[in-house]
Amino acid sequence: MTTQKIAIIGLGSMGYGMASSLLGAGHQTHGFDINPAQVARFQGQGGAVGELPDIASQIDALVVVVLNAAQTESVLFGDDGVVGRMKAGSVVLACATVPPAFARDMAARCAQTGVHYLDAPISGGAAKAAQGRLSIMASGTDEAFAAARPALDAMAEKVFELGNQAGAGSAMKAVNQMLAGVHIAAMAEALTFGMTQGVSPEKFVEVIPECAGTSWMLENRAPHIVAGDYTPLSSVNIWPKDLGIVLDIAREAGFAAPVTQAALAQFQEAAAQGLGGEDDAAVAKVYAGQVGVRLPDKS
Secondary structure, X not given: OOOOEEEEEOOOHHHHHHHHHHHHOOOEEEEXXXXXXXXXXXXXXXXXXXXXXXXXXHOOEEEEOOOOHHHHHHHHHOOOOOHHHOOXXXXXXXXXXXXXXXXXXXXXXXXXXXXXXXXXXXXOHHHHHHOOOEEEEEEOOHHHHHHHHHHHHHHEEXXXXXXXXXXXXXXXXXXXXXXXXHHHHHHHHHHHHHHHOOOOHHHHHHHHHHOOOOOHHHHHXXXXXXXXXXOOOOEOOHHHHHHHHHHHHHHHOOOOOHHHHHHHHHHHHHHHOOOOOOEHHHHHHHHHHHHOOOOOOOO
C-alpha cells in the first residue's frame, strides 16, 4: 500500500471522520481547523503536528472539507493560500458542494502551478466518513486520480469516476443534494401530516420504511424526531446553502425546480426560527408549529 503525507483542512463532523480514516490507513495526516480544540483532539489521536505553511511543500495531497466555494477558494488561493506552496505533482481533493463552473476554475488555477485538482464532493454522512465508507463523486484528469488514489482508497467505499474534467463531480453532487434536501423536507411533512391523522411518529418509523414511500433520508432522519434528539449530525444550516447552490445552477440552465424551491423555503424558515444549528430533521418543527402538534421530547 502506498502511504502519503496528507493535510486535511476542515475537522467538522465529516472532515474529522475522513482525517481519522486517513490516519487509520497509515497515512501521515495533518489536520487543520479554525477550532483549535479539534486540531488538538486529532493530534491526540495520532495526527501529525506542524503548521500548514511549514508542511505544505511536503504534502502529497490536500483534502479540503470546508463549507462552500468561498472558503475553498480562500484555502487554496487566499492571502495564506496553500496551492502556491504545494509541490508540482501533488493533488487537491476539493470536497465541498460547489457550482461546477467554480470547480473548473479552481482546476485551471491549480494547473498553472503544476498541482492537480480533483473535483471530489462527498456523500454518506458522519458515520460513514469515520468508517472510510463514503461515496465520492469525482472528476478530474487521469493524473489527478492517480495522485489522489491512496487518499480516496482510505476515505471511500465507492469512488464514482465521472469524467476527466473538473465540474462533473460537482454536477452530480448537485443532483444528489436536490434529492436529499427534498427528501428530508418531504419526510418531515409526511411525519407531521401523519400526526394530524393520529399516526404517531413511532408508528410512522415502524411502517413507512417497509413501504414504497420510504427513502434513505427518511430512514436515517425520522428516528431523530422519534428520539427528540436534534444533535446536529447534519445541520439545518447546510440546506439553505446547498439547495441555494442547486437553484443557482438550475437558473443558469433555465430549469425551474419548483419542488426544490418549496423544500428550500422550509429550511429557510427553520433557520429563521433559530433552528439552524440543530440536526436537519428539526425542519419537522416548522410543520409541527404550523398545526400545533407536539413532537417527541428527548427522553
